Amino acid sequence: MGNLLQGVNLYLIGMMGVGKTTVGRLLAKQLGYGYVDTDDVIAQAAGKSINQIFADEGEAAFRKLETDVLSQVCAFTKLTIATGGGIVLQRENWGYLHHGLIVWLDASVELIYRRLAEDTTRPLLQDVDPKGKLRSLLEQRQSLYAQADIRIAIAQEETPEQIATRVMEAIPSVLKKPVSHS
Ligand SMILES: Nc1ncnc2c1ncn2[C@@H]1O[C@H](COP(=O)(O)OP(=O)(O)O)[C@@H](O)[C@H]1O
Ligand SMILES: O=C(O)C1=C[C@@H](OP(=O)(O)O)[C@@H](O)[C@H](O)C1
């Protein structure tokens, strides 16, 4: 499968908790690609957690770091990149994302909420009404996520492996076909 994408990067987008980080690792293996998680790069470069960056510097500063990381990562090839759920918010990020193939992992608020109910690592969900927060974030972002090349709708019982397989199966349908001169 190493040459399926011919070196073109694969970007995973979608709401927090949908599985970008988990599925991204599997896809990198299956594609014979390197793996990058933009949140990990940001946290490593800053020397602190995403929570701490939000607390110390605020969301706007985090978004600038996110754009910096994306702009650097997109200079490389043969990467699967798990992005943070808010990467779609900055218009300039789309110029970078479109260097590669963009896959939207789409799941319901109910599914995401169940997964993240006990999670404390998503600063935007440290809210009195985390489910309502997820709903309003999805409402704000849905039309942006929909600009992806591929949408994978995720049902409850699917394992990360099954989702990765569906992404792999969907890729050929969106690759440009060679122009026939016959
Ligand atoms: N297909 C899946 N089924 C069940 N749990 C999953 C699945 N994919 C991810 N998870 C779990 O959901 C949580 C969020 O996954 P993660 O990959 O960090 O999502 P994201 O990077 O999109 O925020 C983690 O605890 C992860 O183990
Ligand atoms: O949706 C968001 O705005 C965010 C999602 C997080 O990444 P995941 O989508 O990997 O959880 C992380 O970048 C940060 O907490 C902000």
Ligand SMILES: [Mg+2]
């Ligand atoms: Mg993630």
